[in-house]
Amino acid sequence: MSMSTLEHRTAFAAVRPQMDRFPLDTVCEAAKILTGASDPIAAMPSVLNVLSSFMGLRMGALALLDDKGRSGGDGKPVNPFIIAATTHGSTCAPPETRALPIRATRQVFRTGVALVSRNVVEELGEAAIPPGAPHNRFALTSVPIREQVHSPYVIGVLGAWRDLDEGGMRFLEEDQRVLTMVAAILEQSIKFRRLVARDRERLMEEARQALHAANETAADNCTLRGEPIKGIIGDSPAIKAVTAQIRKVARTNTPVLLRGESGTGKELFAKAVHALSDRRDKPFVKVNCAALSQTLLxxxxxxxxxxxxxxxxxxxxxxxxxxxxxxxxxxxxxxxxPEFQAKLLRILQEGEFERVGGAKTLKVDVRLVTATNRDLEAAVARGDFRADLYFRICVVPIVLPPLRERAEDVPTLAQTFLDRFNAQNGMEKRLTPQAMAQLARCQFPGNVRELENCISRVAALSSGSEIDERELACMQGTCLSAELWRMQSGDRSPIGGLATVRTPLPVIDSGAGQRPPVPPLPPGFGEPPPAAFAPPAAAETAEADADERARLIDAMERAGWVQAKAARLLGLTPRQIGYALKKHGVEVRKF
Known part of the structure; x- marks a missing residue:
């Protein structure tokens, strides 16, 4: 060893004791990371980097038992493990990568006792040093990760390296204490994740058993399938599929989650679940969770x-x-x-609760039906909705079709709503075939609720006993829902519902109703004329211009007078649309 190298190490050792070490902060940061992560194993690289930054522990790694298992060369079982995480990220590497010494790691798995090697080369050999290490003067600390507290079963090993050139020999005892505390936090995080997974599997198994039981009684339901469910109107394939699901699940006690856009009739289908169940003679109680504050709820x-x-x-x-x-x-x-979600979870799990301000525990037997128009999976991913509550309520999800997917039912629904209006107001109004056809062409982003409002509005405002298509709001440019849909942006919409994130709705006409698709315009439409251009006959030119102008206005009306949307409808660029509007003298409407 040269004199200059010795002097350098002596000087570093003199400075090193003055450097700050933060064992308590290390444990706190590790706890924050692991308790806030949905997957603690995936979060371990961040924890290992905290150990490096706060404690000076190098090349940390996490080894976990390999569920697939392996055998040694002699056929005898060994402690099979993989390297699940290092400071460089999550991985699934074999032990031969030498992130941790194989022999020492297997010893910790077998004995469940922490291992501290003060000089790895002398005690474990040169091959135990990880590849890429700057030198071979390192100490190793490895601690077990147990299945649960005081359990003899070891499921993982957490290890880290201490550079002896930095005067780290005196820190090994503290390193072991810190790693043991981090391992204990990781044990609890893994245990919680396994409990949630086990609970989810049990709920899924309950759902499978419930559906199996429902399928076994399908023969009994066949006699009822031809009878309509009270309040549910329609004979389209989409509505038939939903009513078939309702009939199957209604006779069980399995929780049902009704999913669908606003206005699809979720409360009506919830009543159908109750009416077809064995609890039909018992109370049906409903609560709108959005209408009450958390305290009142x-x-x-x-x-x-x-x-x-x-x-x-x-x-x-x-x-x-x-x-x-x-x-x-x-x-x-x-x-x-989130606070009320935890309180609701208890009664769903145990069937018991206490009144506000009370000490007596009450037990109830309730069939739960829930409904939402939100994307609960995205809410769970964001942390806005508890995963365990989600698995409790979403046992049998039933998606209600929007009205645009059951257009065959629009005439029947419209006539039903008009008959109801006539009965309530002592009138005898009717829809002309043209008005009924126009209603069938609409998209109704507000679904059945919007259709009912549309019928009530036109019936109240019509002057005669016969309602013509020209009296409909969409034909007069006063369709509010069409304007709301036109103002949507990105994945948010003033109308809302699952459609905003799952099924993009077509553009709703804000003026003249829904018409057949716009035919493509001829090549070169909307482009400035070339320098050398031989004009056709005057009559042909006027007819072509009139045709182009009509199709341009039609597309702009469909797009709510948004040039970018009209360009997409016609297969053009916004610049071409702008030129065409100027060319044909079309004034852009402002809303």
């Missing part, structure tokens, strides 16, 4: 005791108590906050 669902808060002048039973032995319908379930 707790009192409304669980009830309260007298004097439990200001204004609680008497004991009040909650909706869960009122729905005992019957069905409880929670509409807009996606609107409840």
């Amino acid at each position: 707790e009192s409304e669902l669980f009830g309260h005791e007298k004097g439990s808060f200001t204004g609680a002048l008497a004991q009040k039973k909650g909706r869960f108590e009122l729905a005992d032995t019957g069905t409880l319908f929670l509409d807009e379930i996606g609107e409840i906050g």
